[in-house]
Amino acid sequence: MQTSITTATRIQLKTLNRRLKIAVRGHKMLKDKYEEMIKIFTSTLKKTVKLRREVDRDFVSLLNAFLTYRAGVSNSEISRNFDNTHEIKFSFDKKNLFNLDVPSVKLLDLDAQDHNSYNLLLPGFLVQKVRNFMPVLCKLAELTREVKLISQDIEKTKRRVNALSENLIPSLERDIKYISLKLEENDRASQVRLLKYKQGK
Secondary structure: OOOOOOOOOHHHHHHHHHHHHHHHHHHHHHHHHHHHHHHHHHHHHHHHHHHHHHHHHHHHHHHHHHHHHHOOOOOHHHHHHHHOOOOEEEEEEEEEEOOOOEEEEEEEEHHHHOOOOOOOOOOOOHHHHHHHHHHHHHHHHHHHHHHHHHHHHHHHHHHHHHHHHHHHHHHHHHHHHHHHHHHHHHHHHHHHHHHHHHHHH
16 A cells, blocks of 8 residues: 555644545535536537627628629728717626636627717618627627637646545545554554453563
8 A cells, every 4th residue: 555654643634634534525516517517518518609690690790781882982982971970888707606707798888888889980880780799799709718618628627626536535545544544453452462461460
């Protein structure tokens, strides 16, 4: 039996038993977290894939709308209209998921931005398509980042679960068994010495 224990005492045995109990409890908690994170990851990934298809479809529609607009105006007019376009504003926040901070991206209310986020010189059909497209794009960015962070946390949790189950817990169990055997051996030796002492009287 391979062990790093050099001396065997009951205090050591009590300490190791306490450490083993904590390690087993920690392993169960981490394993439960790992399994729950896998469920969340799978669900979030499905949502992301579905939303990705929606964004791809809407982008093609938006691009076609722009090409329709582009066909009817001159280059100078396009340049003038887009040069007057103001930036779109977002808000960024975080939400907690199993002690993991995942991002939350929101497009600010367009009507509250003084109608400056989209150039009013652009045709209504194009403006409306952009209005419809941007919130979906924000949600996709949020979910994509969430999937990446969850996958990274899953890998980290898996390594910790394996470290406990394959290294720490077996090591503690070996040391506990070694000390228990040593203490039993010492007890038997003490009993033998006591019997010999009594017989020698």
